[in-house]
Amino acid sequence: MRRVPVIAAVIVITGLAARTALPETAVSPVVAERQASMKAMANAAKTISGIFDGKLPYDAAAFKAAAETIRQRSGGAMVDEFPAGSLGAPSAAKVEVDQFREEFAALAHHLESLAAALSSAADNAPNGITESMRMKSGMAMGSSLLGKRAGGTAAADPSKMPAEHVFHLMLQDCTNCHAKFREKRQ
Numbered sequence: 001m002r003r004v005p006v007i008a009a010v011i012v013i014t015g016l017a018a019r020t021a022l023p024e025t026a027v028s029p030v031v032a033e034r035q036a037s038m039k040a041m042a043n044a045a046k047t048i049s050g051i052f053d054g055k056l057p058y059d060a061a062a063f064k065a066a067a068e069t070i071r072q073r074s075g076g077a078m079v080d081e082f083p084a085g086s087l088g089a090p091s092a093a094k095v096e097v098d099q100f101r102e103e104f105a106a107l108a109h110h111l112e113s114l115a116a117a118l119s120s121a122a123d124n125a126p127n128g129i130t131e132s133m134r135m136k137s138g139m140a141m142g143s144s145l146l147g148k149r150a151g152g153t154a155a156a157d158p159s160k161m162p163a164e165h166v167f168h169l170m171l172q173d174c175t176n177c178h179a180k181f182r183e184k185r186q
């Protein structure tokens with residue numbers, strides 16, 4: 001039941017098919033580099049999504065590699081890929097990145113902490129997705145049963161959440177940042 005929106009979210013976030021149809025516009029190396037980083041993260045997110053959905057066989061190393069791809073490209077590394085002079089067309093990065101630096105950095109760092117939690121989850125599950133990695137039914141985004149049971153504080157610590165839930169929160173970071181800081185293109 002929860003699977004369909006997640007798959008849809010991954011397709012919306014990655015949007016690779018639609019973008020490749022566009023004519024190539026010359027962009028500076030820093031822009032090309034961050035777009036390549038974003039694409040690598042999108043492919044990693046697809047891998048993780050496929051593993052949770054059972055479309056790809058579980059492989060702890062592949063799961064970890066995908067989480068690490070996102071961890072290494074988020075946080076400070078991501079912030080550094082968006083210097084002030086590189087915003088606006090032909091890049092899809094909005095000039096708002098520079099106007100709301102703190103918010104942009106907070107999203108990048110939050111994404112990094114979630115990716116780190118997924119990476120450790122792979123270490124703790126060498127042989128397959130464990131029951132504790134699965135999201136419990138009724139564990140809606142933002143209001144987790146786990147959080148309520150543990151008095152609310154556990155919900156803020158991704159290392160204490162089921163990995164599947166962490167993955168959902170991760171996709172929210174992608175979408176939230178794109179909604180504010182990325183130009184919509186058809």
Ligand code: HEC
Nearest residue numbers: 014035038039041042091092093107108173174177181182
């Ligand atoms: C802190 C903000 C932020 C976060 C978090 C973020 N993105 Fe992005 N993303 C952007 C911006 C801004 C662009 C536009 C970059 C450009 O064109 O210069 C972009 C572009 C992209 C692109 C298009 C790249 C291209 O070829 O032009 C993809 C795909 C993408 N992001 C996927 C993701 C995925 C998947 C995640 C989460 C795992 C994610 N992004 C997280 C800000 C973010």
